[in-house]
Amino acid sequence: MAFFTPKWYNTFGSCPLAVACGAYLETAPGAVLPQNPRILGSKTLRLAWETSRTTESEGEAGHLPHHTRYGAQRAGGRDREGESRMKIPVNCKLCPRECGSDRRTGIGFCGGGAQVKVARAALHFWEEPCISGKQGSGTVFFSGCPLKCCFCQNYTISAQNFGKEIPVSRLAEIFLELQEQGAHNINLVNPMHFAPWVAEALEQVRGKLKIPVVCNTGGYDKVQTLRMLEGYVDIYLPDLKYADSARAGRYSCAPDYFAVAQKAITEMVRQVGPPVFGPDGMLQKGVVIRHLALPHGVKDSIQVLQWIAQQFAKGEVLLSLMSQYTPFFRSGEFPEINRRISSYEYGKVLSYAAGLGLEGYCQEKSSAKEEYTPDFDLQGV
Ligand code: SF4
Numbered sequence: 001m002a003f004f005t006p007k008w009y010n011t012f013g014s015c016p017l018a019v020a021c022g023a024y025l026e027t028a029p030g031a032v033l034p035q036n037p038r039i040l041g042s043k044t045l046r047l048a049w050e051t052s053r054t055t056e057s058e059g060e061a062g063h064l065p066h067h068t069r070y071g072a073q074r075a076g077g078r079d080r081e082g083e084s085r086m087k088i089p090v091n092c093k094l095c096p097r098e099c100g101s102d103r104r105t106g107i108g109f110c111g112g113g114a115q116v117k118v119a120r121a122a123l124h125f126w127e128e129p130c131i132s133g134k135q136g137s138g139t140v141f142f143s144g145c146p147l148k149c150c151f152c153q154n155y156t157i158s159a160q161n162f163g164k165e166i167p168v169s170r171l172a173e174i175f176l177e178l179q180e181q182g183a184h185n186i187n188l189v190n191p192m193h194f195a196p197w198v199a200e201a202l203e204q205v206r207g208k209l210k211i212p213v214v215c216n217t218g219g220y221d222k223v224q225t226l227r228m229l230e231g232y233v234d235i236y237l238p239d240l241k242y243a244d245s246a247r248a249g250r251y252s253c254a255p256d257y258f259a260v261a262q263k264a265i266t267e268m269v270r271q272v273g274p275p276v277f278g279p280d281g282m283l284q285k286g287v288v289i290r291h292l293a294l295p296h297g298v299k300d301s302i303q304v305l306q307w308i309a310q311q312f313a314k315g316e317v318l319l320s321l322m323s324q325y326t327p328f329f330r331s332g333e334f335p336e337i338n339r340r341i342s343s344y345e346y347g348k349v350l351s352y353a354a355g356l357g358l359e360g361y362c363q364e365k366s367s368a369k370e371e372y373t374p375d376f377d378l379q380g381v
Contacts, residue, residue, distance in 0.1 A: 111144025111161035119163035121380030138183025172204035219261035236268035243303035319360035
């Protein structure tokens with residue numbers, strides 16, 4: 001989950017910081033600055049997932065509804081009487097925590113219970129330009145979170161679980177209301193612990209919702225759960241926070257983060273393919289991988305970038321490199337990250353991304369501002 005200021009660069013090489021810290025360009029293997037940052041509309045790209053996709057067994061999440069995909073079972077969201085077949089997990093394994101909560105009666109480790117919980121649904125203007133555009137992204141903020149990031153800027157809803165429980169039918173209405181307001185897309189922020197509910201709501205608006213659906217996650221997602229949204233989601237916007245398991249354990253209580261996120265992002269790319277833009281420059285389809293540069297994290301950031309470059313063909317995914325880290329929430333308990341990143345650190349990461357030939361977006365260093373976090377006041381809920 002992340003928010004952006006209007007200050008953007010469309011390529012990494014165009015940011016002055018990348019030039020100022022260009023030493024890393026020399027160390028990146030085969031480093032060449034992109035001459036033409038335009039995204040390849042490539043139908044010919046070989047998808048990396050073909051050789052590396054997960055081997056998670058199909059039956060692992062057997063308690064979950066499999067009817068909710070638009071794809072092979074797109075019309076299968078209803079039984080013969082037209083009633084929903086969505087089932088609330090009784091032994092929840094929707095996310096990698098696999099806490100086993102009976103979601104009908106209890107609250108899971110993520111804070112999720114029997115109903116969808118939402119903190120805000122409104123037009124949002126601080127995502128990447130290809131998501132927010134001029135009219136804004138129709139953003140729905142879900143409460144709770146399976147990750148426990150000590151620096152979460154949305155901690156009031158993620159960790160403290162602020163929000164309002166609503167029925168699936170209301171969530172479906174919200175999607176249509178945001179479309180009516182002129183949203184470029186429906187932007188589901190941190191929805192995966194409510195995946196069956198979200199799929200059901202999207203099923204209810206099938207044929208009425210004409211704008212792309214964006215799934216904005218922390219990257220700590222199970223492949224089986226992502227498959228519940230296959231065919232409903234057009235754009236994935238995952239974080240890829242860490243490669244280092246010690247850092248992932250220390251800051252997000254998830255030492256397995258990188259292994260999980262690698263599989264998840266590969267699955268996302270399998271589902272939606274390479275980026276496709278509309279004539280207005282808005283993203284219609286594809287995966288944008290977000291990486292938030294952290295203090296004392298250059299080495300880890302470089303590992304993250306290396307994996308992206310190795311895993312995906314050029315132009316197959318977009319990278320969004322973020323400088324906006326601000327020590328929110330419990331960051332003070334971790335002195336080494338209890339500050340903003342330096343221009344030198346961010347410049348090194350930017351330069352490395354440019355050297356790898358990755359394409360996408362980056363933020364101006366001054367983007368780290370608390371005022372860009374929206375008020376969670378149940379607007380639109
Ligand atoms: S989604 Fe929530 S309830 Fe389900 S396994 Fe994960 S933490 Fe537990």
